Every structure is written in structure tokens, then in C-alpha cells.
Amino acid sequence: MPILDVPGASLYYETTGSGPLLVLVPGANGEADVFKPLAENLSSCFTVATYDRRGFSRSLLRGEQDYQRRLSTDAADVKSLIDHLSPGSDPAIIFGSSSGAIVALVVLQEYPSSVRKVIPHEPPVLKALPDAGETWRLVLREIYDTYRQRGVPPAMERFAAAIADGAEAEMMPRAMDPANGGFVPLNIMYWFERELLVYPEVDLDMEVLARRRDKLVLAKGTQVRSHSLLEPVVHSLARELQVPVLSLPGPHLGYLFQPEEFASDLLYELDV
Numbered sequence: 001m002p003i004l005d006v007p008g009a010s011l012y013y014e015t016t017g018s019g020p021l022l023v024l025v026p027g028a029n030g031e032a033d034v035f036k037p038l039a040e041n042l043s044s045c046f047t048v049a050t051y052d053r054r055g056f057s058r059s060l061l062r063g064e065q066d067y068q069r070r071l072s073t074d075a076a077d078v079k080s081l082i083d084h085l086s087p088g089s090d091p092a093i094i095f096g097s098s099s100g101a102i103v104a105l106v107v108l109q110e111y112p113s114s115v116r117k118v119i120p121h122e123p124p125v126l127k128a129l130p131d132a133g134e135t136w137r138l139v140l141r142e143i144y145d146t147y148r149q150r151g152v153p154p155a156m157e158r159f160a161a162a163i164a165d166g167a168e169a170e171m172m173p174r175a176m177d178p179a180n181g182g183f184v185p186l187n188i189m190y191w192f193e194r195e196l197l198v199y200p201e202v203d204l205d206m207e208v209l210a211r212r213r214d215k216l217v218l219a220k221g222t223q224v225r226s227h228s229l230l231e232p233v234v235h236s237l238a239r240e241l242q243v244p245v246l247s248l249p250g251p252h253l254g255y256l257f258q259p260e261e262f263a264s265d266l267l268y269e270l271d272v
Contacts, residue, residue, distance in 0.1 A: 001058070006080045008065055008073070012058035013081060017043025020116070021094065023078060024048065027098030028191050029042045029176070030056025031183065038255040041263030045270075046093070049085055050215045051137035053077070053100075055190050057183040064135065069238040071199060075106040082114045097255065098122060108215060109208050116194040117270065121219040122230040122252055126200045128237050129229065133200070136229040140197055147192045152178050152185075155192070168251045210241050211222040217269060221254045 004011045016234030024035040032050035039048040052059035080094045101120035108118045126133025147155035160172035178185035221232040238245045249261040
């Protein structure tokens with residue numbers, strides 16, 4: 001089992017394919033497995049690295065954690081993974097989705113020399129919204145309170161209803177149901193307690209990111225709900241940073257629903 005020891009954690013990772021390094025950063029479930037179908041479809045052109053973010057699944061915490069700096073630590077973990085997997089310290093391409101997209105943006109902000117291109121897919125950055133995210137801040141607080149008072153299943157149903165439709169909205173609560181066993185119960189609790197209300201409050205340095213816009217392409221799904229927070233955030237960030245928006249097939253979890261088409265459009269964007 002490939003493990004990279006970093007300060008405060010042991011990171012589980014997998015690689016497939018050959019070529020330049022492409023790191024996939026997972027969102028809410030924090031686990032490498034969510035990207036398996038996408039990684040397989042990218043592996044003909046890239047060495048694709050997937051990993052469990054620290055505290056999720058097989059990436060074990062070691063000792064005391066500084067949760068005030070958890071997002072910065074998540075970004076440092078990606079940098080460590082790039083250093084470990086990229087001979088000669090060649091810069092990597094990073095694709096992150098949801099809270100993983102926020103991690104990817106912080107990597108670009110803090111470690112630009114490690115990055116060739118960053119594609120953040122639907123990062124839920126509240127401060128990019130017209131009301132500085134106050135409406136959605138209340139929604140996320142309601143979801144968290146539901147989790148604390150009534151448990152994971154009703155909270156996930158509320159979360160799914162807020163950002164998804166149809167098959168995706170039905171799948172999310174099932175996938176995150178603690179009754180599934182395995183790593184799911186601890187993963188979902190860790191996300192609720194350490195991430196749901198924290199990562200969307202990220203205070204990005206927009207001036208720094210704007211100076212690095214040549215390395216940045218924002219992405220959104222073609223079927224993302226227009227009245228969720230995700231599409232407005234992407235367009236707001238794109239306007240402020242003056243970067244393009246890449247439309248990728250499917251909804252928020254398009255890489256699961258349509259991995260072949262999703263990978264094809266990513267490869268086209270990356271000119272391979």
C-alpha cells in the first residue's frame with residue numbers, strides 16, 4: 001500500500017498511467033476511489049495520482065493536528081505528493097472538485113512553482129458570491145445543525161437538495177449513508193465537523209491568484225443547478241480573476257456519471 005509520510009499524517013495514494021503528473025484532489029468524501037473511473041480514462045496521457053486526503057479513509061492522522069490551519073495543511077500535502085511523485089520536481093497539473101477545488105486554489109496561491117496548471121471544478125467559495133455568501137452560509141449552517149440534531153442521512157438529503165437534482169440528488173445521500181460501513185461513517189463525520197462550515201469560508205488572495213491566471217482554468221458542470229451556489233461562484237471568480245470557464249459534462253459529480261466524456265473534455269483543454 002503506497003504511503004507518503006508527511007508532518008502529522010500518512011497519506012495513502014495510488015498512481016496509474018504514464019506521462020506528466022496529474023493530481024486529482026477529492027472533495028467531500030476525501031477518498032481516492034471517487035476518481036477511479038476518471039483516472040482510468042486519463043491514464044493514457046498522464047501519470048494520474050489519486051489520494052485520500054489526511055484524516056479520510058487510509059490517510060491516517062499522526063499526533064496533534066492544527067485544525068486552524070487545516071486547509072493550508074491540505075495544500076501542503078498536495079505539494080508534498082507532487083515533490084514525491086514528480087522526478088526533477090517538474091510542476092504538476094492539479095484537478096480538484098468541490099472542497100478539493102478549494103485545496104487546489106490554495107496550492108496555486110501558496111506553491112506556484114509546483115503547478116503547471118490548476119483546474120478547480122466548482123469550488124464553493126462563499127465570499128465570491130454577491131452577498132458575500134450570507135444566504136448560502138445560512139443554508140450550510142442549517143445542514144450542519146440537521147446533522148448534529150438528527151444525524152447524517154437527513155443532513156445529506158438537505159445537502160443534496162441544495163446543490164443537486166435528479167439521479168445525483170438521489171445518489172448523494174445513499175453514498176454517504178453511515179450504514180454503508182467501511183470508511184464512510186468516519187469520513188462523513190470528519191467532513192461535517194472539520195470541513196462543511198470551514199472550507200467555504202476560505203479567504204483567497206485574489207491579487208496573488210490574478211497574477212497566476214495563466215496557470216488557472218475554472219470549471220463547472222454542464223448540468224449544475226443554476227440556483228445552487230456552485231455556478232455563480234465559478235462565474236464570479238472567473239470575472240474577478242479574468243480566467244476562462246471550462247464546461248465539463250454532467251452535474252457536480254460529472255466525473256462519476258460520465259467519466260469518459262469528462263476525461264475527453266479535460267484532455268482537450270490540456271491539449272493532449
